[in-house]
Amino acid sequence: MANKKSESKSSAKPGAIAPAKGKLGVMMPGMGAVATTFVAGVEAVRKGISLPIGSLTQMGTIRLGKRTDGRSPKIKKFVPLAGLNDMVFTGWDIFEDDMYAAAKNAGVLETSLLDQIKPFLQSVKPRPAVFDRHYVKKLDGKHVKKGKTKMDLAEQLREDIRDFQKTSKTARQVMIWCGSTEIFLKQSGVHASVKSFEKGLLKNDEQIAPSMIYAYAALMEGVPFANGAPNLTVDLPVMHELSRRNHAPICGKDFKSGQTLMKTVIAPGLKARMLGLDGWFSTNILGNRDGEVLDDPESFKTKEESKLSVLEYILQPDLYPQLYSKFYHKVRINYYPPRADNKESWDNIDIFGWLGYPMQIKLNFLCRDSILAAPIVLDLVLFMDLAKRSQELSGLGVQEWLSLYFKSPMTAPGLYPEHDLFIQTMKLKNTLRHLKGEELITHLGLEYYD
Ligand SMILES: NC(=O)c1ccc[n+]([C@@H]2O[C@H](COP(=O)([O-])OP(=O)(O)OC[C@H]3O[C@@H](n4cnc5c(N)ncnc54)[C@H](O)[C@@H]3O)[C@@H](O)[C@H]2O)c1
Numbered sequence: 001m002a003n004k005k006s007e008s009k010s011s012a013k014p015g016a017i018a019p020a021k022g023k024l025g026v027m028m029p030g031m032g033a034v035a036t037t038f039v040a041g042v043e044a045v046r047k048g049i050s051l052p053i054g055s056l057t058q059m060g061t062i063r064l065g066k067r068t069d070g071r072s073p074k075i076k077k078f079v080p081l082a083g084l085n086d087m088v089f090t091g092w093d094i095f096e097d098d099m100y101a102a103a104k105n106a107g108v109l110e111t112s113l114l115d116q117i118k119p120f121l122q123s124v125k126p127r128p129a130v131f132d133r134h135y136v137k138k139l140d141g142k143h144v145k146k147g148k149t150k151m152d153l154a155e156q157l158r159e160d161i162r163d164f165q166k167t168s169k170t171a172r173q174v175m176i177w178c179g180s181t182e183i184f185l186k187q188s189g190v191h192a193s194v195k196s197f198e199k200g201l202l203k204n205d206e207q208i209a210p211s212m213i214y215a216y217a218a219l220m221e222g223v224p225f226a227n228g229a230p231n232l233t234v235d236l237p238v239m240h241e242l243s244r245r246n247h248a249p250i251c252g253k254d255f256k257s258g259q260t261l262m263k264t265v266i267a268p269g270l271k272a273r274m275l276g277l278d279g280w281f282s283t284n285i286l287g288n289r290d291g292e293v294l295d296d297p298e299s300f301k302t303k304e305e306s307k308l309s310v311l312e313y314i315l316q317p318d319l320y321p322q323l324y325s326k327f328y329h330k331v332r333i334n335y336y337p338p339r340a341d342n343k344e345s346w347d348n349i350d351i352f353g354w355l356g357y358p359m360q361i362k363l364n365f366l367c368r369d370s371i372l373a374a375p376i377v378l379d380l381v382l383f384m385d386l387a388k389r390s391q392e393l394s395g396l397g398v399q400e401w402l403s404l405y406f407k408s409p410m411t412a413p414g415l416y417p418e419h420d421l422f423i424q425t426m427k428l429k430n431t432l433r434h435l436k437g438e439e440l441i442t443h444l445g446l447e448y449y450d
Contacts (some may be wrong), residue, residue: 015390015391015392016391017079017080017389017390017391017435018389018390019389020081020086020385020386020389021171022086022170022171022172023086023087023088023168023169023170023171024082024086024087024088024170024171024172024173024174024381025088025089025090025164025165025168025170025173025174026087026088026089026090026173026174026176026381027089027090027161027164027173027175027176027218027223028090028091028175028176028177029092029129029130029175029177029178029179029210029211029214030091030093030177030178030179031091031097031099031124031126031178032093032106032178032179032288032289032290033106033108033289033341033369033370034178034228034255034290034369034370034373034377035091035099035102035178035377036099036102036103036106036109036121037103037106037109037370037371037374038178038373038374038377038378039099039121039124040099040103040109040114040117040121041109041374041375041378042084042087042378043120044113044116045058045084046084046085047116047117049113049116049117050113052084052375053375054371054372054374054375054376055375055378055379056075056375056379056428057075057076057081057378057382057383058076058084058378059074060074061073061074061075062075062078062429062433063429063441064078064433064439066447066448067448068448075432078436079386079432079435079436080386081382081383081385081386082382082385087381088168088170089124090124090127090164090168091124091126091127091178092127092128092129092130092160092179092214093126093129093141093143094139094140094141094142094143094144095126095143096125096126096142096143097126098121098122098123099122099124099125100114100121100122101122102126106288106289106341106370107288107340107341108340108341108369108370126143128143128145129145129179129210130144130145130153130154130156130210130213130214131144131210132209132210134183134206135182135183135209135210136182136183136293136296136299137183137296137298137299138292138293138296138299139180139289139293145157149201149202149203149204150200150201150202150204150205150208150213151198151201151202153213154213154216154217154220157213157217157218158221160217161173161175161218161221162221172385172388172389173221173223174224174225174226174380174381174384174385175214175215175218175223175225175226176226176228176377176380176381176384177211177214177215177225177226177228177231177252178228178229178377179210179211179229180229180289180290180299181229181230181231181290181293181294181299181302181303182209182210182211182231182299182302183209183296183298183299183301183302184298184299184301184302185207185209185231185232186232187237190205190207190208191207191212191232191236191237191238192237192238193237193238193241194238194241194242196238197212197216197238201213201216209232209233211227211229211231211233212233212236212239215227215234215239215250216238216239216242218248219234219239219242219243219246219248219250220242220246222246222247222248223248224248224249224250224385224387224388225239225243225248225249225250226250226251226252226380226384226402227250227254228252228253228254228255228373228376228377228380229253229254229302230253230254230302230303230306230407231253231302232253233252233253234250234251234252234253234410235252235253235410237413240413243397243398244395244396244397247388247394247395248388248394249384249387249388249393249394249396249397249398250397250398250399250410251384251398251400251402251405251406251410252408252410253306253407253408254303254306254406254407254408255373255377255405255407256376256405256406256407257369257372257373257376258343258345258365258369258372259282259284259307259345259347259365259367260407261372261421262345262347262363262365263280263310263311263347264310264314264419264420264421264424266349266361266363267310267311267314267315267419267420268314268420268422270351271314271316271320271323274320275323275351275352275353276323276351276352276353276356277311277315277323277324277327277349277350277352278327278328278350278351278352278358279327279328279330279348279349279350280311280327280328280329280330280347280349280350281328281330281347281348281349282329282330282331282345282347283331283332283333283334283346284332284333284334284343284344284346285335285336285339285343285344286333286334286335286336286339286343287335287338287339287340287341288340288341288370291333291335291336291337292335292337294333294335295335303333305408306407306408307331308329308331309407309408309417309419310407311329313416313417313418313419314419314420315327341368341369341370342366342367342368343367343368344364344365344367345363345364345365346362346363346364347361347363347364347365348361348362349361349362376405379405380402380405383399384399386435387399390435393435397412398411398412400412400415400417400418400427401427401428401431402428403417403418403428404421404427404428409424426441429441
């Protein structure tokens with residue numbers, strides 16, 4: 001069998017990965033629906049009550065070598081990931097509720113499940129938050145830190161991180177933003193470098209939102225930071241600089257959980273078969289606190305930008321003007337309390353085929369927002385911890401290989417993001433193969449016919 005034409009090709013020699021020794025601390029700014037569903041879920045899995053469905057790190061496998069080799073280990077056996085039993089949790093919120101009360105309030109998981117792990121959930125209590133209503137208009141809470149300057153607040157968060165490191169006896173930590181969506185902000189001069197950002201912190205610059213203060217604190221402490229909301233947060237030159245300098249990986253933005261997940265499955269399919277698109281209308285009803293926050297036009301604008309970018313990048317209208325240069329894309333989110341976390345989305349997709357004949361696709365997804373988001377949080381925490389321990393990845397800054405999990409994947413400056421779910425999956429798995437010195441899989445496969 002000729003090895004010249006191969007389905008896989010050699011990767012460069014990867015650096016070492018430190019073993020996942022000791023406990024892993026998970027720090028969550030925002031202890032609402034997503035965060036509590038994630039933490040309660042991990043505990044339920046640890047206790048053998050439920051299965052970690054939706055989690056690639058827990059259930060996924062990875063093919064190695066040729067299709068005929070029959071080597072497909074579980075991902076968690078292939079790369080050294082922290083075990084669920086080694087995870088310890090803390091967080092911050094503007095409300096004082098512990099994780100049991102917060103999970104009951106979120107109404108995602110049934111009380112009968114929560115009651116089986118009640119003492120554990122009650123033991124996870126929020127630290128006072130860094131919060132300012134200017135950035136999330138619909139919320140008001142009293143459990144917040146006080147400080148004269150934003151730098152004071154950053155120092156307090158750094159102290160919280162050090163305190164958690166000491167008291168939890170964790171060997172490593174990851175911070176993941178599970179807080180509310182903040183108002184729409186644009187990158188400006190204060191975000192250009194660590195120097196200008198620190199000046200801005202001292203001067204209480206309005207362009208510095210609370211999520212950025214958490215990110216700054218984490219990166220200063222060498223802790224990786226993942227961003228689950230569409231806020232700019234770590235998608236800024238100052239954070240790229242800090243991340244690389246302190247070997248604290250960053251990734252974001254905005255968990256790709258429901259409607260956008262479907263969009264990034266269907267759009268690549270249309271493009272693969274050269275079917276045209278006239279319009280894509282997406283609407284949602286959502287009744288949880290996230291829905292209430294997004295009812296504010298300034299927070300919605302941040303979410304809208306994140307949801308809209310997907311189709312442009314996947315369909316590449318510049319390359320296919322006859323198919324994709326004129327499509328109309330509209331995204332609406334309507335706050336509708338009776339549905340709570342059980343979001344319902346409708347998509348009407350106007351497509352056209354052979355000789356321009358029009359057709360329609362209707363999609364009605366009755367999803368559960370936080371049920372879809374929780375396994376994303378788990379995978380991100382474990383993969384970000386892996387990135388921190390990898391000699392090769394830890395100093396890179398943005399972890400683009402984790403694009404699979406985001407609506408608006410961060411990239412190196414000037415690079416366009418890959419939104420296609422299948423490309424993203426291949427990128428993630430090839431990164432893992434590369435890290436372990438295995439051959440990359442290109443799916444060429446001509447050698448089977450030699
Ligand atoms: N499927 C999903 O649920 C999904 C998908 C993509 C993105 N997201 C994003 O994830 C985030 C969390 O979603 P959720 O459904 O858990 O919302 P949620 O409203 O239930 O929880 C957010 C929590 O963050 C807290 N918070 C707000 N600002 C804070 C601050 N500065 N510091 C500390 N805590 C703060 C709020 O008090 C609230 O408890 C939102 O930004 C949401 O847009 C969720």
